[in-house]
Amino acid sequence: MTKTIIPFGPQHPVLPEPIHLKLTLEDEVITEAIPAFGFVHRGLEKLVEIRDFHQMIYVVERICGICSMLHAMCYCQGIEEMMGIEVPPRARFLRVIWSELHRMHSHLLWLGLFADSFGFESLFMQFWKIREKILDIDEATTGNRIIVSVNVIGGVRKDLGTEQTSMILSALKDVEKELQWLETTIMSDYTVQKRTVGKGILTGKQAYELGLVGPTLRASGVAQDARMLGYAAFGDINFTPVVETDGDCYARCKVRFREVFQSIDLIRQAIGKLPNGEIAVKVKGRPNGEVVTRVEQPRGEVFYYIKANGTKNLERLRVRTPTFANVPALLTMLPGAWLSDVPVIVLSIDPCISCTER
Amino acid sequence: MINKSVLILAGLASGPVLGGVISGFDRILTARFQSRIGPPLLQPFYDVIKLLGKEKVVVNVWQAFCVNAYLTAASIATALFFLRSDLLLILFIQAVGAVFLVVGAFSSTSPYSQAGAHRELLQMLCYEPLLILISVGIYFQTGSFKIESVDAMNQPLLLKLPFLFVVLSFVLTIKLRKSPFDLSTSHHAHQELVKGLLTDYSGPLLALTEIAHWYETVLLLGFCSLFWTTNPIGALLLVGITYLGEIWIDNVSARMNWRWMLGYGWGMGMALSLVNLVWLYAR
Numbered sequence: 001m002t003k004t005i006i007p008f009g010p011q012h013p014v015l016p017e018p019i020h021l022k023l024t025l026e027d028e029v030i031t032e033a034i035p036a037f038g039f040v041h042r043g044l045e046k047l048v049e050i051r052d053f054h055q056m057i058y059v060v061e062r063i064c065g066i067c068s069m070l071h072a073m074c075y076c077q078g079i080e081e082m083m084g085i086e087v088p089p090r091a092r093f094l095r096v097i098w099s100e101l102h103r104m105h106s107h108l109l110w111l112g113l114f115a116d117s118f119g120f121e122s123l124f125m126q127f128w129k130i131r132e133k134i135l136d137i138d139e140a141t142t143g144n145r146i147i148v149s150v151n152v153i154g155g156v157r158k159d160l161g162t163e164q165t166s167m168i169l170s171a172l173k174d175v176e177k178e179l180q181w182l183e184t185t186i187m188s189d190y191t192v193q194k195r196t197v198g199k200g201i202l203t204g205k206q207a208y209e210l211g212l213v214g215p216t217l218r219a220s221g222v223a224q225d226a227r228m229l230g231y232a233a234f235g236d237i238n239f240t241p242v243v244e245t246d247g248d249c250y251a252r253c254k255v256r257f258r259e260v261f262q263s264i265d266l267i268r269q270a271i272g273k274l275p276n277g278e279i280a281v282k283v284k285g286r287p288n289g290e291v292v293t294r295v296e297q298p299r300g301e302v303f304y305y306i307k308a309n310g311t312k313n314l315e316r317l318r319v320r321t322p323t324f325a326n327v328p329a330l331l332t333m334l335p336g337a338w339l340s341d342v343p344v345i346v347l348s349i350d351p352c353i354s355c356t357e358r
Numbered sequence: 359m360i361n362k363s364v365l366i367l368a369g370l371a372s373g374p375v376l377g378g379v380i381s382g383f384d385r386i387l388t389a390r391f392q393s394r395i396g397p398p399l400l401q402p403f404y405d406v407i408k409l410l411g412k413e414k415v416v417v418n419v420w421q422a423f424c425v426n427a428y429l430t431a432a433s434i435a436t437a438l439f440f441l442r443s444d445l446l447l448i449l450f451i452q453a454v455g456a457v458f459l460v461v462g463a464f465s466s467t468s469p470y471s472q473a474g475a476h477r478e479l480l481q482m483l484c485y486e487p488l489l490i491l492i493s494v495g496i497y498f499q500t501g502s503f504k505i506e507s508v509d510a511m512n513q514p515l516l517l518k519l520p521f522l523f524v525v526l527s528f529v530l531t532i533k534l535r536k537s538p539f540d541l542s543t544s545h546h547a548h549q550e551l552v553k554g555l556l557t558d559y560s561g562p563l564l565a566l567t568e569i570a571h572w573y574e575t576v577l578l579l580g581f582c583s584l585f586w587t588t589n590p591i592g593a594l595l596l597v598g599i600t601y602l603g604e605i606w607i608d609n610v611s612a613r614m615n616w617r618w619m620l621g622y623g624w625g626m627g628m629a630l631s632l633v634n635l636v637w638l639y640a641r
Contacts, residue, residue, distance in 0.1 A: 004469050004472070004473070005469065006469045006470070006473070007469075008550075012552065013546075013548045013549075013552055014548060014549065014550060028473070115612075116548055118612040118613055119537050119538070119540060119544070119548070119549060119612050119613025120537070120611070120612040120613075121388075121392060121537075121546065121548070121609070122391050122392045122609040122610065124392075125392035125393055125394065126392075126393065129393050189610075189611075189612070191537075191538055191611040191612035191614060192612050194612070194614060194618065195612045195613070195614070338615060339473065339550055339551075340541075340550055340613075340615040340616075341615075342550050343549070343550050
């Protein structure tokens with residue numbers, strides 16, 4: 001049979017960010033998929049040579065807009081560990097609140113894009129409409145809608161008053177209600193199920209051996225989540241990872257959809273247990289040594305390696321992002337799939353190319 | 359004779375005028391379904407005028423010829439409909455135009471264009487037999503393929519051909535390029551083939567494909583109106599409700615694939631058509 005090669009990306013309406021997939025097709029069935037990166041590389045890790053370790057917070061926040069709070073939190077966590085800084089309990093709980101708000105708006109963005117990938121435009125719009133409420137919360141509590149910039153080494157730079165926590169709880173109630181209304185469509189609609197069930201299946205063993213992370217891994221039945229480590233205040237609140245077992249695109253969608261509700265619950269718990277006290281401690285000295293730290297981003301575990309030598313500039317900063325870990329899954333899922341399923345399968349790992357290329 | 363000339367002119371003008379207005383309504387209604395405000399009613403005209411003013415860039419001469427043939431066929435089919443001509447003739451002319459669009463896409467080397475053309479052929483494979491079956495049903499009821507004979511009916515066709523009308527709605531979803539059947543190309547290009555069939559068309563040629571699509575919209579909605587010819591208000595209501603239904607379906611369903619379309623189209627479409635035809639024949 002004649003082979004057709006389709007250049008899928010780097011500029012493609014289905015892809016939110018530039019990734020190139022060289023798809024080899026026989027009829028409309030994919031026989032080979034070769035990904036290529038390098039379209040948005042900015043050399044951010046190398047900036048440690050000219051920016052001091054405080055300024056690097058602003059840099060890591062800009063690795064990716066959607067995960068910005070979690071990049072900064074992971075970085076600050078690493079420096080705090082290296083310098084032996086004890087973060088005040090209130091700051092740890094505030095970090096949980098903003099990080100879960102970030103997860104929510106990231107998942108809602110993804111749910112919309114996922115709906116768009118199988119041609120359900122009205123569902124796409126509804127998810128993005130709900131997402132606006134989360135961005136409004138971010139704006140009201142931090143002054144920014146996406147790059148909230150709340151983390152500093154030693155704590156957080158913003159506090160939440162009683163009025164603000166009440167506003168968050170009230171807004172989340174609306175969000176929860178609107179999401180429950182959409183649940184029937186995203187989870188039970190015939191056409192959605194036809195496009196997602198049984199597509200891009202990964203068994204638990206395959207997912208684990210490929211080194212996948214985040215919802216992509218948990219949808220294959222592996223209960224692995226960096227929040228189980230108890231960083232920030234996750235050790236002080238009830239948390240159990242959301243797990244599905246089918247390993248297909250539908251299961252990955254289900255995990256993320258359920259995680260939005262879980263984030264609402266975690267924020268409620270964090271606000272309920274929010275202790276009084278300081279929100280940051282003063283930082284003295286300069287970091288020295290090396291540390292490995294990780295947090296759970298919306299797409300999965302992010303891994304930071306930081307090496308310092310006692311000067312104001314770090315010696316080395318290395319970031320391993322969840323999308324980098326999840327891309328190998330595409331090489332397993334795409335061969336044998338139909339061309340019409342490519343957007344659904346590619347989107348199902350929630351690729352974040354800005355993170356991956358930095 | 360004058361009367362016929364007026365009808366031909368009305369048919370030729372209906373595509374660029376009525377078709378554009380229908381497209382404008384479609385965009386606004388779709389936007390409202392999606393919690394958006396949507397563009398102004400005349401936005402489709404602004405888009406087409408802008409495209410017509412752009413530089414003409416053609417991938418190959420054959421493609422330019424095919425677009426013109428597609429537009430010509432679509433306009434002739436619509437004019438013939440206004441002349442109340444033969445249904446089969448109208449359908450075949452429309453089909454010839456659709457084939458030219460496919461051939462034009464095949465003449466490009468773009469894999470997106472080629473895959474889109476292939477899918478368009480599959481869509482035609484699905485809806486053309488159904489359109490013929492609907493015409494056969496009309497023939498069974500009126501004793502002629504002429505639209506004039508439908509006009510002479512005392513009772514709306516819908517009462518005699520309800521299942522065939524459902525089948526026509528199904529065909530309409532495919533022809534209007536609405537979900538779940540916006541497979542070969544879609545209005546917004548947010549699909550795996552980007553603009554699929556129309557990938558290599560740009561500027562004035564893309565404008566011509568849009569105008570031809572408006573003609574097809576008018577023609578198919580006209581086809582719907584045949585099911586209620588006894589009263590113009592009834593016909594208008596039927597067409598309006600059907601089109602609203604199409605927009606609603608577009609907004610409450612995901613895009614399916616061509617295998618599902620063929621299975622569903624042939625299975626459901628043929629079954630409904632045959633049930634209606636057998637019932638007519640037995641009666």
